[in-house]
Amino acid sequence: MPRIDYYFATVSPFTYLAGTRLEEIAARHGAEIAYKPLDVVQLFGRTGGVPPKDRHPNRQAYRLQELDRIARMEGMPINVKPAHWPTNPAPSSFAIIAAQKAGSGDLGALVHGLTRACWAEDRDIAEDDVIADCLEAAGFDRKLATSGMLEGAEGYAKNLEDAVNAGVFGTPFYITDDDQRFWGQDRLAHLDWYLSQPGA
Numbered sequence: 368m369p370r371i372d373y374y375f376a377t378v379s380p381f382t383y384l385a386g387t388r389l390e391e392i393a394a395r396h397g398a399e400i401a402y403k404p405l406d407v408v409q410l411f412g413r414t415g416g417v418p419p420k421d422r423h424p425n426r427q428a429y430r431l432q433e434l435d436r437i438a439r440m441e442g443m444p445i446n447v448k449p450a451h452w453p454t455n456p457a458p459s460s461f462a463i464i465a466a467q468k469a470g471s472g473d474l475g476a477l478v479h480g481l482t483r484a485c486w487a488e489d490r491d492i493a494e495d496d497v498i499a500d501c502l503e504a505a506g507f508d509r510k511l512a513t514s515g516m517l518e519g520a521e522g523y524a525k526n527l528e529d530a531v532n533a534g535v536f537g538t539p540f541y542i543t544d545d546d547q548r549f550w551g552q553d554r555l556a557h558l559d560w561y562l563s564q565p566g567a
Contacts, residue, residue, distance in 0.1 A: 369398040369562060370544040374530045375478065376407035377459040377492055378452060379538045380445070383482035384437050385552035389541065390475035392555060396562040402467050402474050403526040404460035407538050410527060414536040420453075437553075444487040451491035458512070459492045461519025462502060465511040468518075472506030480504050543567070 371393060375382040393400050408418050419430060431447045438445035459481045466477055480501040484490040490497045499509035533542055541549040541558050545567070549558045561567055 369396060369567070370401060371398050371558070372401045372403060372529075372533065372542040372544075374403045374405055374526065374533075374535045374538060374540040374542070376410075376456055376538045377404055377463070377478070377481050378454060378456045378485060379407055379482070380434050380447075380486050381552050382478070382539045383445070383486040384434070384441060384443060385539050385555065386441065386443065387475045387479050388552070388555045389539075389558075392559045392562065395559070398562065400474070402463055402478065403529065404456070404463050404478075404523065405526040405530055405538070406456060406460075406523070410530060410535065410538070413527075413531050416536055446486060446489060449486055450489040451493070452485060454485070454491055455493040457493075457520070457523060458495070459498050459501075460523050461516055462498045462512050464519045464522040465515040466502060466505075466507045468515070469507060469511060471508070472502070474505070477501060477505035477507065 371389070373389060389400065392398070410416065411418055419427060434445060434447045463474070463477060463481070466472060467474055481492050481498070484497055484501060485492050492498060495512045498512040502511050503509050530540070534548055535542070537550055539552055541554070543561065547561055549555070
């Protein structure tokens with residue numbers, strides 16, 4: 368079974384704009400997804416990137432236009448300046464790590480629910496109740512919002528190290544088990560194409 372390592376940040380608007388297309392692609396090709404939430408600001412610092420707030424005003428203005436344009440193209444609601452952003456991505460990431468271990472619900476729906484809560488619903492995804500609501504909506508136990516914190520912290524840190532070692536420098540980032548790398552939700556069509564190739 369092909370495997371896709373999926374590196375993402377729960378506070379990333381581009382992770383939100385990916386929707387659940389990765390899950391659709393994986394299902395089409397019989398691929399397994401390993402969900403690896405990480406701290407994207409630390410990733411930038413480790414790989415030569417610059418957090419949005421520290422970018423030149425020209426880049427910041429372009430980013431806002433692009434987010435709005437992509438959202439309209441995809442038919443997705445978005446607030447390009449959400450009420451609770453930036454926020455602490457660790458609690459929601461820990462919950463995803465715990466949910467992946469529990470394995471009882473829909474991880475793709477959970478990731479999309481959390482990112483939608485931030486970027487379309489103006490909810491703070493650092494809050495336990497918001498995380499619990501997203502867990503429940505995706506078929507997981509609400510208690511995962513506050514359980515396994517130590518294990519979640521360890522997994523979260525490991526995901527960052529794995530990402531740097533694997534060549535990741537932004538989110539969302541997709542890596543196949545034969546080390547083909549795809550950066551950004553706008554490369555999902557490329558991933559789909561690649562998985563369709565003989566021998567992929």
